Amino acid sequence: MSLVVMKFGGSSVGSAERIQKVAQRIVEKRQQGHQCVVVLSAMGDTTDDLIDLSQQLNKNPPAREMDMLLTTGEQVSVALMSMAIHKLGHPAISYTGWQVGMKTDEHHGRAKIKDIKPDRIHKALKEDQIVLVAGFQGTSDEGEITTLGRGGSDTTAVALAAAIQADECEIYTDVDGIYSTDPRIVKCARKLNEISYDEMLELANLGAAVLHPRAVEYAKHYQVPLVVRSSFTQNEGTYVKEEAVMEQGIVVSGIAYDKNVAKISILGVEDVPGVLATFFNALAEANVNVDIIVQSGVINGKADFSFSVTLEDKDRAIEVVEQARSKVSFDEVTSETELVKISIVGAGMVSNPGVAAKMFDVISKQNVSIKMVSTSEIKVSCVIAQKDLTEVILALHTAYGLDSQTTAFVGGPKDRR
Structure with a gap:
């Protein structure tokens, strides 16, 4: 008998009908001889609806109270799922994050897991229960309810799997695995049988939302x-593991994109030692995360340089740069939005020269200008105009031999197979 953690997202439990279907799937897993711990997100758009409701009452609500509010969504899901499983004749019990010993730091809205004491989970499993856990939440050492931020239910599931030494952690979503790129854009995207942790981490950081x-x-x-x-x-899914088998001839495993990009340029900066340190120390102190940095050559003792931030951080970043005028001389600061960062990722890139050159060539043949570039051993990222996203991804996908002969599966309200 193996121990499996199963995680279902909001679209999977978005209605009573879908909860019943997921309940049947959980029961099927149990009937195959597995012990099941199930992590659930809030139903459908519940979290967004709760946020909208809070905004009607207070445009700047206390972070503590937002956590109190938002954690109710997942509690609804696990309670209803328990009821549905009981209806199918199987024992189940629902728990909140703090009931299963999910300890976090004190940062409301973006807490990080510090420790898990899953004694109640082990006890329930010994009693032959299906255990249902509310994702996205925990409690601080002071007993305050906290949320884990975006992707918190995925994190809950994997952290619980590690804590209880599960044999496998299954993440259920509306696509049947990890694809070479967004199957909503490229209909013939290739489903990957397996991918390495490092490749998946790069894709996730670069915008892949799976x-x-x-x-x-x-x-x-x-x-x-x-x-x-x-x-x-x-359908069989995609396995994420330490070392993945590379398909012959496939150097690039996936293509990700991120629309949450703003470019900020500081023009006519006095070329003296410590200039970059002055700007980027100030940005770090303001908690502004900088991604790509590009500096031009020096002309007449002055240089231009640009960096990218998230759209949410754009205005704050400009404010920080302007405040640095008292320490560093420069002509002006400008910003650009409506951008997208497109990235190719693949473990095989490190031993195959010319991968980046091909990317630049493909983009140029689409008559698209590259505004910024960033590279690592297993990825190359280019910032381009957002309007060119679809044509560039389609061209890159074909150029790197990623096109499949079959149409990618994307589930949803109109496709419930």
Whole structure:
């Protein structure tokens, strides 16, 4: 008998009908001889609806009270799922994050897991229960309810799998695995049978929304066997593991994109030692995360340089730069939005020269200008105009031999197979 953690997202439990289907799937897993611990997100758009409701009452609500509010969504899901499983004749029990010993730091809205004491889970499993756990939440040492931020239910599932030494952690979503790129853009995207932790972590950090980066980090650190599969089909999913078998001839495993990009340029900066340190220390102190940095050559003792931030951080970053005028002389600061960062990722890139050159060539043949570039051993990222996203991804996908002969599966309200 193996121990399996199953995680279902909001779209998978978005209605009573879908909860019943997921309940049947959980029971089927149990009937196959597995012990099941199930992590659930809030139903459908519940979290967004709760946020909208809070905004009607207070545009700047206290972070503590937001956590009190938002954690109710997952509690609804686990209670209803328990009822549905009982209806099918199987024992089940629902728990909140704090009931299963999910200890976090004190940062409301973006807490990080410090420790898990899963005694109640082990006790329930010994009693032959199906255990249902509310994702996205925990409690601080002071007993305050906290939330884990974006992707918190994925993180909950993987962290629990590590804590209880599960044999496998299954992440159920609306696609039947991890694809070479977004199957909503490229209909012939290739489903990957397996992918390495490092490749998946790069894709997740670069915008692929199937798994959250923190969940992948946990899986890699604790060597948790991870599988991504569809809530709507019985198709085999994608395995995320330490070392993945590379398909022959496939150097690039996936293509990710991120629309949450703003470019800030500081023009006519006095070229003296410590200039970059002045700007980027100030940005760090303001908690502004900088991604790509590009500096031009020096002309007449002055240089231009640009860096990228998230759209949410754009205005704050400009404010910080302007405040640095008292320390550094420069002509002006400008910003640009409506951008997208497109990235190719593949473990085989490190031993295959010319991968980046091909990317630049493909983009140029689409008559698209590259605004910024960033590279690592297993990825190359280019910032381009957002309007060119679709044509560039389609061209890159074909150029790197990733096109499949079959149409990618994307589940949803109109496709519940």
